[in-house]
Amino acid sequence: MFGLEKIxxxxxxxxxxxxxxxxxxxxxxxxxxVAEKIRGLNNPLFGSVVVTGRYVNISFNLNALTxxxxxxxxxxxxxxxxxxxxxxxxxxxxxSAPNIAKPMHxxxxxxxxxxxxxxxxxxxxxxxxxxxxxxxxxxxxxxxxMLAFQKWGDRKAFKKDPIRTLLDLYVRMTKEIKSSPELxxxxxxxxxxxxxxxxxxxxxxxxxxxxxxxxxxxVYALFGINFDLWHGESFYETFIKEAxxxxxxxxxxxxxxxxSPSGLRGAGPxxxxxxxxxxxxxVVNLDKFGLPSFLLVKSDGASxxxxxxxxxxxxxxxxxxxxxxxxxxxxxxxxxxLRQIFKTLGLMGxxxxxxxxxxxxxxxxxxKKISTREGGIVFLEDGLKEAVVKTKGIKEVGVGAILYNMxxxxxxxxxxxxWDAALSIQGNSAPYIQYAYVRAKAILEKAGDVSASxxxxxxxxxxxxxxxARLLKRIAEFPQAVRQAYSLDAPHIIATFLNEFAQEFSxxxxxxxxxxxxxxxxxxxxxxxxxxxxIKNGLWLLGIEVPERM
RNA sequence: GCCUUUGUAGCUCAAUGGAUAGAGCAGGACGUUUCUACCGUCAAGGUUGGGGGUUCGAGUCCCUCCAAAGGCACCA
Numbered sequence: 001m002f003g004l005e006k007i008x009x010x011x012x013x014x015x016x017x018x019x020x021x022x023x024x025x026x027x028x029x030x031x032x033x034v035a036e037k038i039r040g041l042n043n044p045l046f047g048s049v050v051v052t053g054r055y056v057n058i059s060f061n062l063n064a065l066t067x068x069x070x071x072x073x074x075x076x077x078x079x080x081x082x083x084x085x086x087x088x089x090x091x092x093x094x095x096s097a098p099n100i101a102k103p104m105h106x107x108x109x110x111x112x113x114x115x116x117x118x119x120x121x122x123x124x125x126x127x128x129x130x131x132x133x134x135x136x137x138x139x140x141x142x143x144x145x146m147l148a149f150q151k152w153g154d155r156k157a158f159k160k161d162p163i164r165t166l167l168d169l170y171v172r173m174t175k176e177i178k179s180s181p182e183l184x185x186x187x188x189x190x191x192x193x194x195x196x197x198x199x200x201x202x203x204x205x206x207x208x209x210x211x212x213x214x215x216x217x218x219v220y221a222l223f224g225i226n227f228d229l230w231h232g233e234s235f236y237e238t239f240i241k242e243a244x245x246x247x248x249x250x251x252x253x254x255x256x257x258x259x260s261p262s263g264l265r266g267a268g269p270x271x272x273x274x275x276x277x278x279x280x281x282x283v284v285n286l287d288k289f290g291l292p293s294f295l296l297v298k299s300d301g302a303s304x305x306x307x308x309x310x311x312x313x314x315x316x317x318x319x320x321x322x323x324x325x326x327x328x329x330x331x332x333x334x335x336x337x338l339r340q341i342f343k344t345l346g347l348m349g350x351x352x353x354x355x356x357x358x359x360x361x362x363x364x365x366x367x368k369k370i371s372t373r374e375g376g377i378v379f380l381e382d383g384l385k386e387a388v389v390k391t392k393g394i395k396e397v398g399v400g401a402i403l404y405n406m407x408x409x410x411x412x413x414x415x416x417x418x419w420d421a422a423l424s425i426q427g428n429s430a431p432y433i434q435y436a437y438v439r440a441k442a443i444l445e446k447a448g449d450v451s452a453s454x455x456x457x458x459x460x461x462x463x464x465x466x467x468x469a470r471l472l473k474r475i476a477e478f479p480q481a482v483r484q485a486y487s488l489d490a491p492h493i494i495a496t497f498l499n500e501f502a503q504e505f506s507x508x509x510x511x512x513x514x515x516x517x518x519x520x521x522x523x524x525x526x527x528x529x530x531x532x533x534x535i536k537n538g539l540w541l542l543g544i545e546v547p548e549r550m
Numbered sequence: 551g552c553c554u555u556u557g558u559a560g561c562u563c564a565a566u567g568g569a570u571a572g573a574g575c576a577g578g579a580c581g582u583u584u585c586u587a588c589c590g591u592c593a594a595g596g597u598u599g600g601g602g603g604u605u606c607g608a609g610u611c612c613c614u615c616c617a618a619a620g621g622c623a624c625c626a
Contacts, residue, residue, distance in 0.1 A: 015569060025568050027606060054606085055569070099626090139626060233626095256623085281624055290553085291622090298624040305626050333620050335554055361555075362619075369619095392587075409563055412555055414619065421562075425587060427574035428563075435588070443584055484566075496564060499573075503590095510582075510590040550586065 004041075007034060013477070019464075020050075020057035021473060031056050062462055062469055066523070069476045073530040079124075080530075081478040081537050085486075086127030090322045093119050093129055095329035096225070099136035099372075100212035100232070101145045101166045104219055104380040106417055107363045107370040113406040114360055115329040116225050116543035117491035124541055125486040130228045130320060134312065135216070137209050137232035139305070141170075143191035146204055147183070148173040150190075162211045163379070171375040195237075215381070222384045222399055224543060236311045240303050243311035244282055244296050252347035253296055256283035282307075284344045294340050309341045310348075317350055325356055327489075332359040332412065358489050361414035363406075390423055392550075397431050398423075400544040404430035407542050408495040428499045430544055433535060436502040436509070438550045440532040443514050447525055462523065467508040471527055474504045478534050482541070491542055498538045505531045 007024060014023035026034050031051040038049045038056060045068060047061035073080045095115025098104045104112075115131070122129045136142070148169035149158075158165045177183045194201045209232070220226070247253035257280075282297035284306075296307040316326050328338060338357045346352030362369055370377055388398030405422040406415065408429075425431035462468040481497040484490070508531075514524045536546050 009566090010568095012566075012568075015572095017570065023569085025607095027568080053569080136626080141626065283623075292553085293623070295623050300624080302624085304624070308626095331620090332555065336621050339554095359555085364619095410556095413563080414556075416562090421575090424575080426589090429574085431587085432574090432589095435586080438586090439584080439589085446584065488566090492564085496573085499564090503573080506589060507591090509584075513584075515584060550588090 004037065007037065014055070014057060018052070018055075018057060019059075020052075021060045022058040024056040024058070025054060026056060027054050059464070060473070062464060062472075065476065066462065066472055069472060070526050070530055073475065073533050074526075077533060078537065078540075080533055081482045082124045082126070083479060083483060084126040085483070086122065086125045089126070089324050090128040090130065090320070091122055091325045091327060092132060092316060092320055092323040093122070093327045093329065094132045094134050095119075096216075096220075096227070097134045097136065097330075098212075098216055099141065101142055101163075101208045102170065102212075102372050103163045103167055103377070104216065105370050105372065105377040106365065106380060106383055108380055109383075109402060110360060110363050110406045110415065111329055111331070112219075112223055112225060113403045113543065114358070114411065114491060116223060117407055117494070117541060118327070118329065118358065118489060120541045120543060121482070121485050121491065121494070124482050130323065131226070132229035132231060132316075133216075133227040135213075135230070135232045137205075137212075138234040138237065140187060140191060142205075142208070143187045143194065144173045144177075144183075145170045146194070146201065146208070147187045147190050149204070163215050166208070167372070167375065167377075171373065174373050219381050219384070222381070222395070223403070224545065233308060236308055236315060239311040239315055240307050243314055244303065244307050246314070247284070247296060247310060247344065247348055248282065250348045252344050253282050253284045255280040256295070284340070284347070286340060286343055289343055291336070291340055291343060294337075306337070306341060306344075310344060313341065313345045313355065314348075314350065317345075317354070324354065326354050327356045327358055329358050329360070332361055335359055356489075358411070360411040363415045363417050365417050367416065387419075387423055391425070391431065394547050394550060396545040396547040397425075397434060397550060400430035400434060400539070401425070403542060403544050404433075404495060407491045408499070410492055411490065428495075430539070431550070433498050433502040433539065434544075434547055435550055436505045437532055437535040437539075437546045438548070439509055440505065440528050440535070441548060443509075443528050444525070444532070447515060467512050468520075468523065468527060471504050471508045471531060474501050475527075475530050475534055478538065481538075485541070494538055494541045498535065498542075501531075501534060501538070505535075 010024050011022050012025070014020050024031075024034055024038075031054055035049050035051050035056045038046065038058065044064045045060055046058055048059045050057050050059075076082070093115060095118075096108070096112050098108055119129045119131050145166055149166070152169060152172065154165065173183065173187075190201065194205060213230070244253070248255075279299050281295050281299045283293055283295055285293045287293065294306055295304055296310065297303050313326070316323070320326075330338060335357060338355075342352045342355040342357075345355065364370070365378075384399055384402060387402050388395050391397040391401065401423050405417075409415070425435075462472070478497065478501070481493055485493040508527070512524060514528055515521070539546055
C-alpha cells in the first residue's frame with residue numbers, strides 16, 4: 001500500500017492546459033484509490049479532486065485558499081515564505097575570499113552574489129548561518145607585490161589610489177619576472193623574512209592589509225554584505241604545522257619520493273614516517289578513491305596551500321562543532337582540489353560529509369577569463385558605481401541588475417559578461433521585477449491608508465481563470481521556491497520564480513483596475529499588498545533591495 | 551590519457567523521471583499609460599549536439615560518439 005507521505009512527495013504543479021492546481025501522477029497505484037485518500041483528508045483548501053487518465057488532479061477551493069494565503073502574508077510579512085526546516089541547525093558559509101593588495105573585479109561579483117544569496121536562503125529556511133570571509137593575506141603573490149613596492153613604489157601615488165597603484169606594481173612585477181627570474185627568488189626571500197617576523201615588512205604588510213580591507217568593505221557596503229568572521233589566510237599560519245603532523249600521524253599523509261618528477265601522473269613510492277628525513281615532500285595518496293595524489297609540503301619543507309586548507313577545515317570543525325555543514329562557495333576550477341582536501345580530512349578521521357563545495361562557472365569578458373595579473377580589469381567598485389549612474393542613480397536598481405545577472409542562471413553555467421545585458425532593464429532582470437514592486441507601491445500610495453480597508457476574514461469569491469486567482473496561486477507557490485532553492489543550493493530558482501511572478505503581477509496590473517470602487521476592491525488591494533511583499537522577500541533572498549521609486 | 555562541468559528557439563536562459571518542452575531579447579502585428587528607461591496582448595520561431603539503451607513515460611537516468619570550458623605534485 002501507499003502512505004500519504006509517499007503521495008505528498010509526488011505532488012506537482014500540472015501544466016497550464018490541465019486546469020488543475022495540483023497533480024499526482026499515479027502509474028503504480030490506482031488513481032481512484034489515491035483520489036479517495038485525498039478526499040478523505042478533508043483538506044479545506046482542496047476543492048475538486050478528479051481523476052484524469054493516470055493523474056489525480058486537485059483544484060483549490062479558491063475562497064479558502066484566498067483566505068489562507070492572504071492571512072499568511074499579512075501576518076508573516078517579512079517572513080512570508082520562510083520555513084523552520086533548519087531550526088536549531090547551523091551552517092558555516094565561506095565566500096568572497098578576495099586577495100589583499102588586489103582589487104575585486106567582475107569575477108568576484110558572482111561569488112559575492114551567490115554567497116550572499118545562499119546565506120539568506122539558508123536563513124529563510126530556519127538555519128543559523130555563520131558567514132566567513134577567507135581572504136588572501138599571505139603567500140607569494142602578496143610577497144611579489146611587497147617586493148615591487150619596495151623596488152618601484154611611489155608613496156604619493158599609493159596614498160592617492162592605493163589599490164590601483166598596487167595593481168600596477170603587480171602587473172609590472174609579473175612582466176619583469178619573465179625577463180628576470182631572479183626576482184622570484186627575491187620575493188621568496190622577502191616572504192621568508194615576513195614569516196620570520198621582520199618588523200619593517202610586518203608593518204608594510206599590515207598597511208596593505210588594512211587598506212585592502214577598507215576597500216573590500218566599500219564593495220560589501222554596496223552589496224549589503226556582512227561577514228561574521230574575517231579570518232585571512234595568515235590567521236591559520238600557526239595551525240599549519242600541527243595539521244600536517246596530524247595528517248602524518250593519522251596516516252592520511254606520508255613522506256614521498258623527492259625524485260618523483262613533477263608533471264608525472266600518480267604519486268611516487270611512499271615511505272613510512274620512520275624513514276622520513278630531509279628533502280622529502282609530504283604526500284597524500286588518494287589512489288584508492290580514484291583521485292590524484294597531491295602534496296601538502298614541498299621537498300624544501302615549505303608548506304603548500306593545501307596544507308593551509310587542511311588546517312582551515314580542521315579549525316572550523318573544532319571551533320564550530322555545531323555547524324552541520326561547512327559550505328565553500330568557490331569556482332568550479334577548484335572542484336578536484338577541494339575534493340582532495342575534503343577526502344584528506346576524512347582520512348584524518350574528520351567528518352568529511354560536513355564539507356560541501358558549492359561551485360560555479362567562470363565569468364568571462366570578451367571571451368577571456370578575467371585575470372588580475374594582466375591588468376586592464378574593471379574594478380568591481382567602479383563597475384557597480386557606473387551601473388548605478390546608468391540606472392538614474394538608483395543604487396538598488398544598478399546594483400540589483402548586476403546581482404540578478406549573476407544569479408538568474410544555474411550556477412554551473414559559465415557567464416559571458418556584458419554590460420549591456422547586465423544592465424538591461426526589461427525582460428528577465430532585476431529592474432523588471434523591481435519595477436513591478438514600485439508599481440504595486442504606487443497603487444497602494446494612491447489608495448491611501450490601505451490597512452483599514454483590507455478584508456480581515458472574508459474574501460469574495462474569485463473565479464478560477466481570473467487574474468486575481470492566477471496571482472494568488474503564484475503567491476501561494478513562493479514558499480515552495482524557498483525550499484527548493486535551499487535544497488539545491490540554487491539561487492536561480494528564486495530568480496526564475498520572481499521573474500514569473502513579476503510577469504503575472506504585470507498582467508494583473510495591466511488588466512485589473514485595482515482602485516475602481518466596488519466589491520472587488522478590498523481583495524485586489526490585498527493582492528497588491530501581498531504581491532509587493534512577495535517580491536520584496538524574494539529579492540531579499542537574492543541580496544537585492546527594492547527601490548521605493550524608479 | 552583520466553576527472554568535473556556545459557550543450558534546449560536566431561541570441562541569453564528555464565523546465566523535483568510525468569500531461570502539448572517554457573520565458574526574455576531580437577524580428578512581425580496590435581494595445582495601453584493606476585508616475586517611467588516601461589508595461590501588456592496575439593502570431594511566428596524546437597529532430598532538447600548525434601546515435602543506442604532503461605522505463606508505462608526521457609531535455610532529465612545509463613552507454614557511446616561529437617563539441618566547448620576547466621582541472622589533474624613541489625603555483626596560490
